[in-house]
Amino acid sequence: MVSQNPNPDENFDWTAAEHDMSAEVVDLDAARTTRRPETHFEVTLDEQPQRGGQPVDPPPVDASGLRPIVPANWRGWVNIRHSLADLATLTGYRAAFHVVRAPWYLLLTVFWSLVGVFRLANRQLRWWWVAEQYGLRQGAADANDPAMWLKLHREVKSTRSWRGFILVAELLTLAIGGPIVYALAPAWVLALAGALAVAYLAHIGRPEDRRIITPATVSGRFRRVNPDIILRAYYAAGLGHPDKAHQQIAFGSTMARDPSGTGSQVSIDLPYGKTFDDAVKARGAIASGLDVAMSQVFITRDPSSHRRHVLWVADRDPLAQGAGRTPLLRCKPTDIWQPAPFGLDERGNKVCVDLLWNSILIGAQPRQGKTFAARLLALYAALDPYVKLTVLDGGGKPDWRKFALVADRCAFGLAMTRDGDPAEIVLEALREIKADVQDRYERLSKLPVDVCPEGKLTREIARDPKYRMPVRLVFLDEFQEYFDLGDISKEIASLLVYLVKVAPAAGVGFVDATQRPSGIGSGQVAQQFVSFRDNHQVRFSLRTGSWQVSDLVMGSGAYSEGHDSSTLLPSYKGVGILRGASDHTPTVRTYLADADDAEKILIAARKLREAAGTLTGMAAGEDIAREARDVLADVRSVIERGESGAQWEEIAARLAGRLPEAYADITAESISAQVRAFGVRSVDVKRAGKALKGAKTDDIDAAIRRRNAA
Template sequence: MTAPDDDRFDWQAAEADLTDAPGAEVVDLDDARARRAPRPRPAAGDTHFDMPLDESPQRGGMLVDPPPASPSGRRPILPAGWSGWRNIKHSVRQAAELAAYRAGFHALRAPWYAAQAAFWATVGVFRVTGRQLRWWWVAEQTGLRQAAADANDPAMWHKLHREVKATRAWRGFVLTAEALTLAIGGPIVWATAPWWALTAGAGLAVAYLAHVGRPDDRPIITPATVAGRFRRVNPDIILRAYYAAALGNPDKQHQRVEFGSTMARDASGTGSQVSIDLPYGKTFDDAVKARGAIASGLDVAVSQVFISRDPTSHRRHTLWVADRDPLAVGAGRTPLLRCKPTDIWAPAPFGLDERGNKVSIDLMWTSMLIGAQPRQGKTFAARSLALYGALDPYVKLSVFDGGGKPDWRKFSLVADRCAFGLAMTRDGDPGEILLDALRELKADVQDRYERLSALPVDVCPEGKLTREIARDPRYRMPVRMVVLDEFQEYFDLGEQSKEIAALLVYLVKVAPAAGVILIDATQRPSGVGTGQVATQFVSYRDNHQVRFSLRTGSWQVSDLVLGSGAYSEGHDSSTLLPTYKGVGILRGASDATPTVRTYLADQEDAEKILIAARKLREAAGTLTGMAAGEDITRASRDVLADVRSLFGPGERGLQWEDIAARLAQRMPEHYADLTAESISAQVRAFGVPSVDVKRAGKALKGAKADAIDTAIDRRKTA
């Protein structure tokens, strides 16, 4: 729909947009067009907004007739709340609960209502009497007689005097009749009328007198529920906002903003929405960049304005304006507090989006980056997903927190490997524990790909991990979840950081496809490390598939967390208010990029969930590693695992000299003085044959990857 000409466009109507009740507002623009012109779409300048705004009845916050959801534009015959037995039961239950609440609310206050009614009824008696006397005295004529006297008009004065005398005589007779009726008829009625009639009459009389006696701003009965006050969206307001944001020009025919759909309340009853067609040449990106200006024109907060892309046209988008700030209301406690077993192969509950829809994340085959300023809920968001993994007893969990906060320490109840902070502990050096875990994880990932490739098609149809394989102890390939909070700290550990960085980059690129879930959180997504470590940090950060950014300090930092191009698409976590806790933008988990209010699981909730998770693992026999009390600190290295981790993709054999050199380079603290002869002796002690390995045209003795895998399998089954 195009904007009207200025001489017919009432900008003042845009100000009359506040309501005291959340009544649904539906403006059927198609019907308006049909009434004005027989054509399907009126010519530019023929359409204006001088039609009344229709009001659709509302029940319980839901539209009786919701906006059309089908492509045909037809509304359902039956309202959504009364379509289907489940909806009917829900609507009846909701109405009954509301009625019961109101009854209880007013029943408790009934004595106070009665006292107020008695007091104001007494006042009402005097007010009614005063009104009757003023009516009898014809007080309104006093000014007319005074005006006649001032004008020295005795004829008019005498005429008015005669009229007032006659009127007073007649009205005095009426008042006398009223008084006699009350004096004589009152006792008779009191003596002859049944009790219920007397009670009803007295109640009505008291109610009337109390209504007359009370001040207008002092209601006797307090409402049990308070209707919300929100800004109503109508065509005038939207056009004002878009023109103020320089997205069109009402004076130019081809620069007018049009409506692409009927304006209506959304199905959830929490806001208003409409499709907007920008002028030709204006794009969805222009609307996104002007979101703040649109919010100003609508006279709402930026967090109440949401613009979503329309796949049919790049100049069309859907504008949704929330009645209230949807991000200021928390999502509530996590559903994991039920402490029921979870399934990592099913989506994990994460929170609610801006429209109250549940948001879940498929964790399988995923690496997730969480970034934010301190104290914005970053750790809570990562921990909620880790708790979901903990409640699946078949998930092998590793948790490392570079900050050493208390938030993660209870995960030692279930974690196969865990370390908190960077200071030395009884379990050893946290950096060394992480390094050992990453080496073991890399070896496990490489081993998995080999074994998955060797499985028959009927067991592993697509050559990738399945739920059945992951939960079958014979295959020894459980889903693994690795959680790193404040992971930037591990890129700044000196010499250890080089190997940690290399291992993390390898894992984030390769491990998810092998059934390893990576969840990483940081408050510093850039400027970490120097040289090669800094390059690897950037590579590690940028290779996460799913991104979640809570409030950041600038749009540049937001883009680092959400990924390049997020800002140009209208996603900027720096615009989130500081008062929002646990609220962030989720990108990459689905086609949509919602703003999510994460579920809350505080320290006590997490401990309760982790105690239940430990019991589940004990019952399933899957408690391993440090949680099971195993000493993971190795006085002597697992030589076979270390050698196997050296083989790169496509390398089927390595010469002993290369093995010794690589071990000395990657693990100097254990293999600094290693020689080809000594590593050959150690590996051959496990039954690995020394064979000719050709490299760079030269054949020397070495070891084959298949032989090392066989030795590892043989040792595990021994």
């Protein structure tokens, strides 16, 4: 058994200068057989992580695994200028800080130098008198050993003689040499010698805890970590037992300093039967055992074993510092087929999110950065001129207004505007997107295999205008508002559920944000709200009010896996837990893009779209409110996917229910006449064994193609 340090506080290092944490791999079996009391395993730390230790190696900078020769902050004139400016600012601050305090420093130096004269004299006298031998002579006297006492006495007399000779020589040198040097030496030599002498005497005179020069900046203090403390933490968390066979914690690697110098990391082997999930659930107890904040403890899965993981303990809270401005401020074109930069994880690694093929849910309490996080992804999509954007904000906040520069369709709030009723715009936009998705699947299935492998959208198809299938992204902020609007919410809810399930595979993605992930609507609308919320593949939860709400945002089971966004501090703005984007579930500090940044990026995005000829819809000044209904498109939109056709009575009923503003009084005869006017045949369509007149889906699609071609 590995012995514990009986006084763990001895491992507590409050000095700012010591940044080395240490440990060695502990062989538990060997330690059991060679146990010594009052020991622990604190040794010199490897300055760099051991190569070959896969679990604790830093992730590669790029695919080659090579670190850059020139650091990023010194590459390029812009970075060099910024780094030099930071250095100059810091140096100027420190100089000003010390200049203001220089008179006080001088006064303290003179005072402590006078104290230093007496302390130096006292040291010299104690050195001459050999005061340290007094204890030995007293011990000989107490032991009634006169021979030893006489031997020590003779030794001390001899030592005092030659030490006294040295002190006399020292005094004569100062008494004779001092005036000579003062008379012959240049003034600058005298000044330098005097300054050095005063500084030396002040150093001797001041107490150890009284600094003369106060630091302008203060380094943080951190907890010193060693294997004894780690073992104590894991055993206290119930992840093993030090006295039971096969229940000891083992180390799978040497503890090493993180390459960034911000913490320590080590590979932990749990006892057989304990899992990575057990460690994640016990993260709070482990932090308590280490006597650090929970936000400083991070546990990463090891792919080689489910009982092994990497423990990383940060020197200080890594989430308290922002990730900085978004790299999108370069205003360069982006590619939606590449992941969007989202922020930095707890260890400073870049985190990116795939917008294509995914539906992303963002949830949080108000004013925790939810809208900023969603808008960050929207700005990335806006800079790809071939992406068609739909921006719908149920809250009507100013954050999204500038997206009118690039969005094909947009609606803000719920109050009536010059563009019309926002709720109607939302409904119309969702209907159009549904019809587009259905049409995409139909056309993709008919494209040649060499053009469309496996019937899926490709980058070439999405960017070729002849196919009319650009990548589309829909951004819904405060989407809960659209589920609580009365009758119109029924169709909106139905459309959203259909689209979040079906649309991503057709190249139509959703990014949806809410501050109320439950308790919206009633009856069928409430069920559809839950279905819509639960059909997002990627979840990002900023701070929430409870673990139950956190589980609603991140998905069922997140809390049992140790992920709880309610533990994030209120001061963490733009910090959340990202689940489902990769094999890991990192805590992400999102990049910042404020209102001015967003406007700059969107102006650049509009120019890119104008140059590419892809500006459409509201951004291009088009009036999307249709005075005359597109009958063929409306009929096609009410025929569900997988149906080969529909009877005229069905079509009339569906149009009246879903588009009451235009088809409230429609009849089977009237809709039949309008559709047949486009060359669509009226044929028998069977429903529940009964055949009635109606229209075939293929005939309607053919009529739409003929009309578009004309």
